[in-house]
Amino acid sequence: MGVERSALLYEGKSKRVFATSDPDLVILEFKDDATAFNGVKHALISDKGRINCALSAYLFDRVREAGVDSHMVEKISDTELLCRNVEIVPVEVVVRNFVAGSLAKRYGLEEGGRLARPLVEFFYKSDDLNDPLMGWDVPVILGWTRDWEMAFMKEQALQVNVILCAFWDDLGIDLVDYKLEFGRRPGGALVLADEITPDGCRLWEKGTGRKLDKDVFRRDLGDLSATYHEVYQRVFGAELGA
Amino acid sequence: MGVERSALLYEGKSKRVFATSDPDLVILEFKDDATAFNGVKHALISDKGRINCALSAYLFDRVREAGVDSHMVEKISDTELLCRNVEIVPVEVVVRNFVAGSLAKRYGLEEGGRLARPLVEFFYKSDDLNDPLMGWDVPVILGWTRDWEMAFMKEQALQVNVILCAFWDDLGIDLVDYKLEFGRRPGGALVLADEITPDGCRLWEKGTGRKLDKDVFRRDLGDLSATYHEVYQRVFGAELGA
Numbered sequence: 249m250g251v252e253r254s255a256l257l258y259e260g261k262s263k264r265v266f267a268t269s270d271p272d273l274v275i276l277e278f279k280d281d282a283t284a285f286n287g288v289k290h291a292l293i294s295d296k297g298r299i300n301c302a303l304s305a306y307l308f309d310r311v312r313e314a315g316v317d318s319h320m321v322e323k324i325s326d327t328e329l330l331c332r333n334v335e336i337v338p339v340e341v342v343v344r345n346f347v348a349g350s351l352a353k354r355y356g357l358e359e360g361g362r363l364a365r366p367l368v369e370f371f372y373k374s375d376d377l378n379d380p381l382m383g384w385d386v387p388v389i390l391g392w393t394r395d396w397e398m399a400f401m402k403e404q405a406l407q408v409n410v411i412l413c414a415f416w417d418d419l420g421i422d423l424v425d426y427k428l429e430f431g432r433r434p435g436g437a438l439v440l441a442d443e444i445t446p447d448g449c450r451l452w453e454k455g456t457g458r459k460l461d462k463d464v465f466r467r468d469l470g471d472l473s474a475t476y477h478e479v480y481q482r483v484f485g486a487e488l489g490a
Numbered sequence: 491m492g493v494e495r496s497a498l499l500y501e502g503k504s505k506r507v508f509a510t511s512d513p514d515l516v517i518l519e520f521k522d523d524a525t526a527f528n529g530v531k532h533a534l535i536s537d538k539g540r541i542n543c544a545l546s547a548y549l550f551d552r553v554r555e556a557g558v559d560s561h562m563v564e565k566i567s568d569t570e571l572l573c574r575n576v577e578i579v580p581v582e583v584v585v586r587n588f589v590a591g592s593l594a595k596r597y598g599l600e601e602g603g604r605l606a607r608p609l610v611e612f613f614y615k616s617d618d619l620n621d622p623l624m625g626w627d628v629p630v631i632l633g634w635t636r637d638w639e640m641a642f643m644k645e646q647a648l649q650v651n652v653i654l655c656a657f658w659d660d661l662g663i664d665l666v667d668y669k670l671e672f673g674r675r676p677g678g679a680l681v682l683a684d685e686i687t688p689d690g691c692r693l694w695e696k697g698t699g700r701k702l703d704k705d706v707f708r709r710d711l712g713d714l715s716a717t718y719h720e721v722y723q724r725v726f727g728a729e730l731g732a
Contacts, residue, residue, distance in 0.1 A: 377596070
């Protein structure tokens with residue numbers, strides 16, 4: 249497409265966003281950085297940027313085929329996605345199929361049980377406040393989102409869940425939980441944004457329960473780069489090229 | 491009524507519940523104990539039991555007149571309410587009209603602003619877990635409540651809010667926020683339960699913002715007994731008798 253990077257608009261923990269010559273398009277660059285516990289733990293993970301870029305592009309394509317639009321236009325390099333420009337909604341939408349992580353801790357539940365049905369939780373996107381949980385009404389009453397946006401995000405998150413559960417299931421993996429973000433387009437329409445990668449998912453190997461996601465890093469369970477390479481291999485049926 | 495206390499069924503931080511000769515009736519006794527920060531701070535507050543018993547009885551009467559039923563049958567002594575026996579739903583229902591307390595802290599908001607509309611939040615009733623916040627779906631999916639119970643509690647809480655806001659407003663007091671609990675009757679119907687007292691409300695004097703509730707104790711702002719006596723005086727137009 250010949251789109252070129254211009255100013256760095258935003259640098260996050262695992263991605264950079266660049267402006268382009270077209271004000272409606274941005275470039276998302278995936279970094280090798282892994283962080284946990286709100287940035288307290290940090291490391292560089294070999295090939296993480298390339299693997300997450302490839303997985304995100306692939307999964308955004310799968311959900312789009314199934315009718316859920318996203319900000320992604322196309323993958324333009326090993327570590328870059330060309331995306332439509334959006335204003336990120338300050339809500340992290342978490343979908344859970346099994347009890348794990350903060351859900352287990354918050355309510356004193358044992359990790360590993362499958363929930364009776366998928367649970368959607370909303371968190372206020374704020375590093376300073378450690379992304380606090382919110383009920384549905386809070387962001388609406390405080391003016392951060394609108395009621396229809398909450399409904400839209402919940403419905404899309406559950407639609408994405410059907411697609412992704414089937415996808416990972418076919419690869420012998422349980423999709424335990426994951427985080428989605430949405431963005432506002434000019435005019436106000438919402439689209440799925442950010443990324444879909446093992447950074448923001450919990451993926452457990454069926455049968456063994458072996459973790460194939462960023463918990464390997466958070467909980468010091470092994471080599472995260474090797475884990476991400478394995479996920480890449482399962483998804484694409486081939487090793488990541490040099 | 492000639493109902494007599496038998497076995498102590500439950501002792502909480504500020505109340506005791508006794509069985510009676512009628513299995514469908516219990517006696518709620520209000521204690522002088524004040525606690526804060528999940529029991530870490532504790533004191534005996536002179537006349538608190540009598541004042542809270544009188545206020546709860548009075549306010550349960552006011553909300554019943556306005557169509558919201560409760561577990562209360564009648565006040566049977568200075569510190570005791572005769573109540574229908576209920577199984578307490580493990581959900582604390584918090585209604586907020588202004589930004590204060592944990593809402594302010596959780597989302598980095600300044601205390602004191604009036605919310606665009608009343609906010610209802612749900613917390614899992616668990617001292618061990620520090621009463622964690624829950625979205626609507628969590629207790630339903632985990633089997634702690636049913637969807638209709640959540641809807642019922644939210645609707646009743648908002649109905650109670652209209653009644654209580656008008657009540658305190660007439661006394662020159664803003665009802666900032668408060669906690670309600672509900673109980674299941676044999677057969678499954680829900681009724682408002684527990685208590686309605688300044689232990690579980692935030693009450694701010696209009697104009698001055700002076701606190702007339704348990705925050706006086708939590709935040710060491712003065713003499714809690716004198717504060718509760720003042721609230722009693724405002725509600726009943728007379729001093730509490732000896």
